[in-house]
Each structure stands twice: as C-alpha cells, then as structure tokens.
Amino acid sequence: MRHLDLSLQLIPERAHATLDGLQKLGLGGVSIGLLLLVVSVMSGSTVQAGTGFGLVVFGALAYIVQTRNDGPPGIKNNFIMFSSIMSRGYLAWMAAVFMTGFYIILYFYPQHLKPLVVLVNPLQVWLSGSSAWDANGNMSQWFLYGFIYTVTILVMGVRALIKYRHSRYQILRTLSVMFFQLAFAFTIPNVLAKFNNGLYFEWANIWPLRYYELFPYSVEGLISSGGLGKFMLFWAVFSILILTPVLTYFFGKRWYCSWVCGCGGLAETLGDPFRQNSDKSLRAWKVERWMIHSVLVLVVVTTGLMWANHLYGGEILGTWSGRFSSGYGFLIHSIFAGVIGTGFYPVMGSRVWCRFGCPMAAVLGILQRFFSRFRITTNGGQCISCGNCSTYCEMGIDVRWYAQRGENIVRASCVGCGMCSAVCPRGVLNLENGPMNNRTGFQV
Template identity: 60%
Template sequence: MQDKSLSIAEPVESPISQKIGASMIAAAILCALIAASGPGAAYPILFFWGIIVLVFAGTISYSIPYFKAIPGVKNNGVMQNPATNRGAIAWGVAMLMTGFYIILYWFPSYLEGLIRMMDPLSIILRNTKADHWFLYGAFYTIAVLVMGIKFIAKYKYSRYQVIRTISVMFFQLGFAFLIPAFLMKLNQPEFYFSYFWPLKYSYIFPNDVNNLIQSGNIGVFMVFWGLVMTFIATPILTYNYGKRWYCSWVCGCGALAETLGDPYRQLSDKSLKSWKIERWMVHSVLVFVTITTALLWLNSWKNGTILGDASGLFAQWYGFLIGSVFSGVIGTGFYPIMGSRVWCRFGCPMAAVLGLFQRFKSKFRITTNGAQCISCGNCSTYCEMGIDVRAYAQKGENIIRSSCVGCGICATVCPRGVLKLENLAEEGRFEPYKRDEL
C-alpha cells in the first residue's frame, strides 16, 4: 500500500495540466504573430479576446496544481529544466522577448496588426486609437496579472508574498495603465503616478514640468506629486521600510520581475565580481541622470546661452541608452539568461537612490538566526538580486545590503525559519538581533 505522506516529494505540475497550459500560451503567442502580420487589423475583437482567453486560461490551467498542492515551495526540477536553466528553450524565449522589444521600440510598423487589434480597448479607455506604447502597456499589464496569478498559487501559504503580489498587480493595473488612459480620455496629460524621478527621469526635466504646469490644475498637482514623492515620501518611506516599499510593492519594473521573471530568479549571478560590476554600473547610471537633469535646468535657467544643445543631447542619449536599450531590451529580454532583476541590479537609478538610504539610514534589515541554519543554500539560490544570503546566515549576521529589494523569498524558501524581515530601531541594526527564546 502506497504511503500517501510521501506525496509531498512528487512534482507539483501534473503532466496533463502543464501541457494544456503551455499549449494555450503557445497558441496565444501564435495568434499574436498572426495578428501582427495583418489580420489583427481586420478582426481586432476576435484576435484580442482570443489572445486574452488563451493567456488567462493557459495560466490558470498551469496554476491549478499549485493551488491544490500541499503548502510549500515547489521548485522541483528547476535546475534541470531547459526553460529555466539557460537551455535551448530559455535562449529561444530570450530571443523572442528581446526581438519583441527591439521591434516595439524602433520598428513598430511591423506590429501594425497587433496595434490595430488594441483599437477597441484604446478607444474605450482613452477615446483614441492605439499606438505601439498602448500595446506595450496592455501586454505588460496582462503579463503582470496572469503571472501574478501563478505566483500567488505557488506561494499561497506565505501571506507576505500573496499580499505584496496583489499590491504590484493593483498598482500596475490601476496606476500604470488605467489611470493614465483615463487622463488622456479627459484630455489631460498622460501621467504615471507610481513612477517618479529618477526612474521616470523626464518628470523633473524643465520642458516636462513646464508643459504640465501649463496644462492646468491637474498638471500642477502632477508636478507637486512628483516632487513630494521624490524628495519627501521616498526618504521617509525608505527610512521606515527599506526599499521594499517601492521595489517589491509598487514599481512596475519590479512587478514584471517578480511575476513573469519568477521562474528565472535562480539565474542571478552571486559572484563577488558580479557584485562589484553591479555597484559601479547602477551608481554610474544615477550619476548620469543626475548630471543630465542638472544640465537641463541650468540651460533652462540661462535660456540656453550656456550649453546650447549639449544638455538636450545628454537627455537624448540617456533616453536611448538607459531608458530604451538597458531598461527595455536588456532588462527584460535577458530574464531567461541572467535572472529577473537585471535592470534593477545593474541599471535602475531609483534602486540606487533607495539602496543608499537603505544601507546608511533605514530601519530595515533581514535578521538571521544562525544557530538554526543548516546551510541548505535555498536562500542564496533563489535571491534574485544575487546576494549570498547563506554567508550572512551562517555567521548570524543581519543582512543590510543596498541591493536587497525585500522581496522576502529568501525567508520564504528557508526550511528552518532562519530569516526574518524586520523594521526595527536604527541603532545597532548591524548587530545580530537576538530573538526571544520560547
């Protein structure tokens, strides 16, 4: 007689459910390719709803075994699967995602069928026909929502993971998609309330500020909101909660990395060399955008008599190299090869700002109970930011790293409860935190 208690060691996904879900997702991609070639313009409603139904049905079908499974992280076979261990499938997905971003940014005419497919939705939400950025926003939001369902199913036993995933889904759908569209319908400036400088760098550029102010009271409020969130709310929230309040609860980039990128989190490089490169690159981008913003304001203040077109060239090159190539093409397209937080680790200036606060002036830390650590390495393996968490846990040291986004996966996958996310007094936070003994 079979011992049912051993069922926890069995793979989570039943072959039938997995194949059905994967087949539906593949069919949705095929429909998107067909729509892009022209039919999407002739039959927009058919292709739109066909893709939506296939994507959501495929995701739910794939997620059902997770919802039914015994509580516990199910990463069975992730290191052997060619789709999640830099195999042929992973490289194929990476090329597909990278190719889509390249076409979207610089050759949108090849997506005309897909863009026209979005016209009915765009007219309802924005009162105007779709463009390639509306297509991008819609696909981005759908990806966060459907993969968020899978993420919640996988980590359903962790209240922290479920709530923060619902949070990023809410902010992406509401603040980064529906509200900007509704503003356009009211003939107001398109504005993303969940993004601010330096991530949304242009929001404090002189031309953007002037255009918003000239648009009326709503525009003035947008400028006020951006300044308050950048220079007042960010320091206060980061002091109390670390960078996780934004990177893992609000940010759209983090939302995509946590949901769509979850299968690839174990691919992040944990080497010391990678850490050094990360620090140089992310802080260089912050310096770049800070200098660019300062030059634009200096030139605006002197009516362009000092720098001429130089400040504008700085802004253009920043937008091309960082805003397009790095954050879009590389930052997302390389998920299956370099892990889910490529942009957040190596390029995001917002992450750099928040990281400096977190490292030197914040209550947040991950406390460790070294006596309970069995050195299984799960924490380090699944840290998407490339932090060797186990090295801290083995020594009983608190984890206070500027790169940590507070996603909490390290604590979630720990079988011994060694790690705990804390917001404690700032004093003595580098000292081991002694938990009360039971």
C-alpha cells in the same frame, strides 16, 4: 551506485510526467497563440492577433490554475535545475531571444505590431479618449505596451498567488504590485488624460526612474495644464524629496521595489521562474555597484544640464540639449531597462535592470544602507547551510554567508522581497523594521 545513477537519469522524465491534461492543453494554447501572433505580424491580420493573444492568456491561466493541485501549500522548486527553461538551457535562450526581439520591435519597429495596436485601440479610445493614430496618421504603440505589461503582471500574478499561497507576506506583496500596475500605472493615468486634454502622468513611477519627469519641458507642461497639472508637479517633487526618504526609513526600499514599482512587479511575476539565475559572484557584485551608481550620476547630470541650459537660454548645450536627453532615453531607458532588463530574464535572472541599472533603486539603496530601520535578521545557530536563500535571491546576494555568521543583512541592493525567508527550511531569516542601533553587518 547504479541505482543512484538510474534515479538521476529518470528525474527529468518524472518532472514532465507531472503535467496533467489541462496543463498540456494550456501549453498547447500558449504555443498556438504565440504562433498566431507571429503570423499576424507578418500578415497584418487583426483577427489572428486577437485570437493569438486570447489563446496565450487563457492557455497560461489554464496551466497556472492547475498548479494549485500540485500538493499541499508551500514553495516547491522541484526539478528546477533539470528544467531547460529555468536553468539557462536551450529553451531559456530561445525565450530570451523571443522576448528581446519583441521589445526591439515594440520600441523601434512598432509598425509591425499594427494588428495588435488596432486590436486594443477601441479600449484606448474608451479609456483615454484618444486614438493610437494622431491627426497626421502617425501610430503610437505605447498604450499597447502598457496593456500587454499590465495583462502580463496580472496573469503571472495569479501564478505567484497560487505558488506562495501559504505566505501572507507574499500574497499581500503580489496583490500590491498587481493593484498598483492596474490602477496607478495604467488605468488612472489614461482616465485622467481623457478628462485633462491628454495630460498623461505615471503616478507609480518616481524620478529618477521616470527620468524626464523633472526636465524643464515636463515641468513647464505640468504648470501650464491647470490645477491637476500643478498637483502632478507637486506629487513628482513630494514623492522623491519627502515620501521616498520617510517610507524608506521605516520600511527599506521594499515599499517601492517590491510593492509598488512596475519594473519590480514584472520581475516578481513574469521573472519569478528565473530568479535563481541571478549571478552571485563577487565580480557581479562589483559590476553591480559601479553600474547602478553610474546610471544615477548620469541621470542627475542630465537633469542638471537640461535645467542649466534652459535657464541660460540654450547657451550651454544649444541644440545638443535634446540630443543629450534623447541619448539617455535611448541607451538607458529603452535598451537597458526595456530590451536587456526584461529580455534577459531567462538567462540573467529576474532583476537585471533593478540590480544593475535602475537609478531609483540606487537612491533607495543608499537610504536603506545608511538611514533605514529595515534589515533581515538571522539566527546562525539554526542555519544548516542548505543555500536555498542565496540560490533564490534575485538580487545576487549571498544570504547564506550572513546566515552562517548570524549577522543581520543590511544591503543596499536588497529589495525586501522576502523570498530568502520563505525558502528557508529552518526559519533562520526574518524581515524586520527596528531601531538602527540593533543592526549589525553594515557591508553593502
């Protein structure tokens, strides 16, 4: 027993000893870079902002690339429960405070990020043809937001590619979210805006996730913007009414949540180290179902009221029409999806928004639950009840409960990331698309 106690005391020290020189240098670069970014916010120095951002990116890449030398390919979750940053320790809470604070500043106090806006403005002018400052001198932070978001997914995507390099499914899935974020969520919208009088359209986001996409003023703006605007409107309607049901029928909600969506892309890359922190309790499951479907109802009602008010010449809501939509945008889109959805990764897991709030995930979940061929099949005779599948399910599903009984998993919340199958040491779980009458276990 004394030998066991001694070995447990040494585990955290062994975990830190695995870092090599380049990884330590990379961590040092990230630390100094973050410090310079904080200083640049207070001093207004663009040089410090650029140096800090560069150090963060290259330091992170230096650390990440060296992880390829951690042994043979295969998922390694060694010492996670002894890691302060990955098991809700003090470092995790510090990271949560930092990320939440950054989102609050970005959304509500962007003037403090002026050095970073100045830094990326030349790229914005070249890519989109417009500056971060309008004719009245007002500054927009949203290109900076998209730029940081994209760089984060690309950098942390490299980490995912190295960590899951043994799995063809995980490699393809990671490359997919990196591609859609870089191309369809960032580059293409900005380039099209350059050649179409600033008309910006997010091709990878579908209503109701992009809640204002089918509001009256958005529809009228697209119709009045020529052929491209009309095609964008067609795509917005087609993507939710035709594309979404068809693809979800054949592939489940994973085609969007784990392969296309930018929110899912950030969760699967930046949020991947924290996926084990998702709450697996029955209470969390009940809260999840009420919250996500309530947000879906809210966005449908909001869109309906906006149209009713528009068609009746403002007689229904009057001046409250704009306030109603702005209220939804502030509470759900900014606070829930942005500040909480991302800032709480280190303490609540990587899919806080996707699990509890995303209305698009709710739509896909309903379709997947009742009308999809997708399910995760299990072989109960092979299950050894290790619990890896449940531990690393970012959506809080108790996968082991199904595996022990040999029941197929057909859950509205499952995003088909495939991690439960990847971490299973016995090959019990498999992601499959098959006839609906072969499924069992219809519990949501």
